[in-house]
Amino acid sequence: MGRAPCCSKVGLHRGPWTPREDTLLTKYIEAHGEGHWRSMPKKAGLLRCGKSCRLRWMNYLRPDIKRGNITPDEDDLIVRLHSLLGNRWSLIAGRLPGRTDNEIKNYWNTHLSKKLRSQGTDPSTHKKLSEPVVKENKRRKNQKTKNNMNKKEMVVKNKNKTGQHVEPLKPKVHLPKPTRVTSFLSLQRNDSFTSSTTTTTTTTSSQDLKAGGGGAFGFNENDQVLVNTRANGVVFCVGDDQDQDQDQVPNSADDHDHTLENIYEEYLQALLKTDHHHDHQNQLELDSFAESLLI
DNA sequence: AATAAACTCAACCGCCAAGCC
DNA sequence: CGGCTTGGCGGTTGAGTTTAT
Structure with a gap:
């Protein structure tokens, strides 16, 4: 098994993206939508590996990305x-x-x-x-x-003799391994650029929704997530109707603030619920909550 | 003004799970 | 069922920039 790193092909560009490459990638995705990263660079006329294209798009070129000024x-x-x-x-x-x-x-x-x-x-x-x-x-x-x-x-x-990175004096925290969720939403994803701009839903977000990750922090009696909300560029579904037609583009700072408030409120609810227990119990509940987001 | 240290963040690496054949 | 491909994630790197001396 195993496969060669996707950027190992000779002749592929690496390092910082040029404006021209950005334009090529953006125009291609505008025309054909996201996905098929492997074959995309060739079709788009880019000498980059698909992974690099995906990363550039996801982290930098996507139209719904805010940059800097974390509030x-x-x-x-x-x-x-x-x-x-x-x-x-x-x-x-x-x-x-x-x-x-x-x-x-x-x-x-x-x-x-x-x-x-x-x-x-x-x-x-x-x-x-x-x-x-x-x-x-x-x-x-x-x-x-x-x-x-x-x-x-x-x-x-910070590296040991074998060249591996060694974290000095920093105890490793073992968290439950994230479970990769099947991507039925990804499969349903409309690959058009219009979709990606109007839904402003990333693949990650889609997965998060399925993972409970895009959902609101509500619980039922079984400690399961009750409500998903979908607004302002992330997967939030109001009520139990996860109607993706209700997708919205972030229109104003107000909208954004309200979303943050909602998230915050939902989060506080989750925390408050556990505040009444002892630490150990707290941890168990948080762990199970985290797990519930991923299953 | 020059230099070194510290910081930032885009990009890369390696791994893994899902899906396809 | 098993091998391979693909997409996605978290950890890490290092060039460029900022700050301190």
Whole structure:
């Protein structure tokens, strides 16, 4: 088994995308829709592997993507969702309209994990650290004097003898493995560009919906997700009618704020439900909730 | 102003599950 | 049933940029 990395073909471009490549990819998807990534580059006249095209489209070129300026609300939501879901960036991204998993992952790694640490919270477990970590800017000052390594040396330092990356002193948190869900929605996906712009539903979001991932955080007596909502570019279905014809494009900041509020409210409901239990029970419920999103 | 350190984020890598044949 | 392809995900890298000294 096994297969060669998809970018191993000789002659394929790698690295940063040029405006011309972006245009070619965008125009092709406008004309033919997403999907068939493997054959797309050739048809679009791109010397890129399909994987690279998909990544570029999903993380950068998609018309519904918001860039930068993560709001305090979004910031807070990411932290809370991460405490519930762990590093399941695609699930978290599915609840933040216009945000990509890559962007959230980067934002987490560069901002939020530091922020939490500085607040005395372990970013991977969301539990209180014994003592708050010294402020980042202080560390930055201090490191200058004690650390003469350049960046490459630092990278090497974090690798073991076999070249594998070794995370220093960072306990691995084992979370339930995300379950990949069958993609009947993906199959139903309308591949036209119109669809992708009006539904603004990414493949991830579609999967998330099926995984419960796009759903609201409501429970029935069996701790199962009750309601899915669908609005503002992510998969949210109002009520139990997951009518995709009701898809909406984010039209205003107000709409967006309301969606965030809804998400937040739903999330709080989920958390409040578990707040009445002991920690262990809490964890079990959160785990089962996380699982319920994925099954 | 020059230099080094730190930071950011787009892109790549490797793995895995689903689907197809 | 098993091998192969495809799409998707999370982790990691490193070039470019910003900040501190």
